[in-house]
């Protein structure tokens with residue numbers, strides 16, 4: 344990707360609540376932000392996060408298909424049509440194929456609720472509590488073909504307290520997710 348020149352057109356893929364999408368929209372609405380969110384795609388018609396896109400008048404689409412290749416082909420067309428140059432996954436529950444990653448050819452970022460490389464995949468908070476970890480956190484990383492394994496752009500950690508359970512921990516980590524995703528995008532776009 345070439346060095347930052349003007350605002351990047353960003354697409355966000357979601358599957359559910361969309362609180363990270365909301366934090367990215369808030370950042371993108373800032374005058375000096377490096378991005379403009381121009382497209383939101385959900386693979387789930389019930390995703391509450393779609394409301395944030397609607398409220399901000401961002402183009403939004405539901406692509407509901409059991410077939411990964413149909414979802415990917417339809418979204419690739421939309422990404423191309425909207426001149427997207429950065430794709431952010433935010434609570435997107437599908438695993439993108441290597442073919443999609445290759446064909447898109449622009450960077451893809453994801454936010455993950457653990458201190459990667461620890462706890463790739465699901466149930467990160469339960470696993471951290473079960474293992475009596477001292478710290479938990481969130482990571483923004485580049486998406487590659489290997490799940491939750493791409494280069495880490497930014498991480499933030501918090502202490503796990505004795506009284507924490509997976510619900511309280513999830514709440515605290517989500518708060519730092521909202522903080523670090525925009526920061527990671529700035530870091531990524533300015534260092535790239």
Ligand code: GRF
Nearest residue numbers: 360361362363434454455456
């Ligand atoms: C977040 O914890 C994100 O890290 C994980 O799924 C959750 C999505 O939350 N991948 P939201 O939809 O952004 O509120």
